[in-house]
Amino acid sequence: SYRVDADKGFNFSTVDDSFVCQKKNHFQVTVHAGLAGHPKYIKDGNHFKAIQKYCVHICGFESITQSIRVEQSQSDRSKKPFHPAHLDLHPDKVVKMTLGRLHFSETTSNNMRKKGRPNPDQRYFMLVVALHAHTSNGHYLVAAHSSEKIIVRASNPGQFESDDISWQRGQMPDAIYHQGRVGINTERPDEALVVHGNVKVSGHIMQPSDMRAKENIKEADTKEALTNVSQLKVYNYNYKPEFAEKMGIDKVDDKGVLAQEVKEVIPDAVIETGEDIDLEGGETINNLLVVNKVCEETDRIYMENVGAVKELCKLTDNLETRIDELERMNKKLAKLKRLDSIKSTSST
Structure with missing residues (x-):
């Protein structure tokens, strides 16, 4: 099993019909991965290669051939390219790993609006979070998730604040928050x-009915x-x-x-x-x-x-x-x- 959640850093803009993040702001993802059994080898053509470890790789793509580097801020506030993170998987058990302080190394092109409307030449990124099996002489893709299209804007989003509607990940698991x-x-x-x-609706619609929340009861x-x-x-x-x-x-x-x-x-x-x-x-x-x-x-x-x-x-x-x-x-x-x-x- 393999699932990736974007915990923070992305808002949804209804005007642009796209997720938006600011280049200077960090985003965070959480990976949930599990293996059935305990695989020890991966097949490469007609050869089997011993698996040494599993790592999570993160990168951005503007097109199939053009990749965008994802960076991770360090404790000293310096920025370094994201290094694949070792994920210690156990047989028949789902393991969770949270990766934070991430950001794209560059912004998307043609971000400026035209007469208050989205630029028809707006470019987008996609974020790919992948699980790779590493061997002695390389690594191989096991599973991956790709995001919806993302606009990455510069550090000053002032011209967009009035018309971008914010959708954020809520404090509760699997919750989305919106003010309005x-x-x-x-x-x-x-x-x-x-x-x-x-x-x-498969569940119930709840309505407060506690007597302690009411007054003028007749x-x-x-x-x-x-x-x-x-x-x-x-x-x-x-x-x-x-x-x-x-x-x-x-x-x-x-x-x-x-x-x-x-x-x-x-x-x-x-x-x-x-x-x-x-x-x-x-x-x-x-x-x-x-x-x-x-x-x-x-x-x-x-x-x-x-x-x-x-x-x-x-x-x-x-x-x-x-x-x-x-x-x-x-x-x-x-x-x-x-x-x-x-x-x-x-x-x-």
Whole structure:
């Protein structure tokens, strides 16, 4: 097994559609490698050569034939070409090695923007992190990973700071951090995450619900909830094809409520996005309405249903109590009838 993680030093620029790093800033990678068994030889043509050690090699490439030297800063702040790092592999065990204080020895070409837009002649580097088996007279590639395209800029990135959106590796393993809003299939996200299209979730959507985080806690009026739910209508419907295509909706036919009707009954369950959706054919949906329907804790309609069910439970309990009372009264009446019958018989 072989995996390489870029731990720090690279940001993603949506403007350039590329990863970006600054030449003066260090980047860091972590290599995870494991061997099945304990291989002792590597085959070179018809010959087998004894493996002495395994080393990690790091270099950059601008093209297949043009390599870019990667340097590593030393403790005395001097810079030296990266020297292959010995990786002590053990049979059937994954070993991890972190390599830091790395940087490219030069910048990419044509970094200057043209009228605020990416240079069409922009050049890119790719970072290759490879595992080699070393023998007495050479080394041989065992596995390698190549990065996506990278722009390496000079030490002063001032002209790019205003429009580069930063994506960084988070503090938790396999985490990516971004400060700001994220839009998928939309250029105007009005929330932390806005997705135009389907979202597939295999886990759970978590929502804080701890009592200690809340105040002004009052029990809701369940009678009002039952009244509200009884006024809502559920429809079968189809999304307009041009709207479904625009929003990335695969399932055209669906079942649900109408936002305009919900707004009349439960106003705070409907959100005005302020977004105008332009459809093919010239039609525009102004200020698109969406229903607050994310998860059980925040779904306004769901919580209204909970209140309605609770009110129905109360009504059911009341009915059961009344039925019990009626059954007891029926038993008493039955006894009275039997007594009346006995008295009538005695009189006769």
